[in-house]
Amino acid sequence: MLEKRGFYIIISMIFAIIIFYISSLSFPPAPKKIDLSVYYHFLIFFYFSFFLFLAIKAQKKLKLKHIILALVIGLIYAASDEIHQAFVPYRTCTFSDFLTDSAGIFSSIVLISLLSLRRKSSKQK
Numbered sequence: 001m002l003e004k005r006g007f008y009i010i011i012s013m014i015f016a017i018i019i020f021y022i023s024s025l026s027f028p029p030a031p032k033k034i035d036l037s038v039y040y041h042f043l044i045f046f047y048f049s050f051f052l053f054l055a056i057k058a059q060k061k062l063k064l065k066h067i068i069l070a071l072v073i074g075l076i077y078a079a080s081d082e083i084h085q086a087f088v089p090y091r092t093c094t095f096s097d098f099l100t101d102s103a104g105i106f107s108s109i110v111l112i113s114l115l116s117l118r119r120k121s122s123k124q125k
Helices: 002-024 037-059 064-085 094-124
Strands: none
Touching: 002 037, 002 064, 037 064, 037 094, 064 094
């Protein structure tokens, strides 16, 4: 159990580092034909919060406190990431990016919660 939790902690930290690194890069304005940033924001925060939630929950029974803690940490990190971008040349702090990050966070937590509840109901049969 501890081995899996440690793995999930390391993976969530790697995603946090990737988020910070990418947010630190300056991208000069360029003509936008296809804006992939929405997909990036959603997916990177989906995976970050997915592994964060697994690290918090570990093998324990799903509880509301696990959900709340993962949401709070994920949302705080998303907000701090947007604030961080405000200080990077050519980057901006936007509420729409925060909302996209939040959608990724909520989606991963809902997915894990549904899978946990499904597994619980199948064990009871």
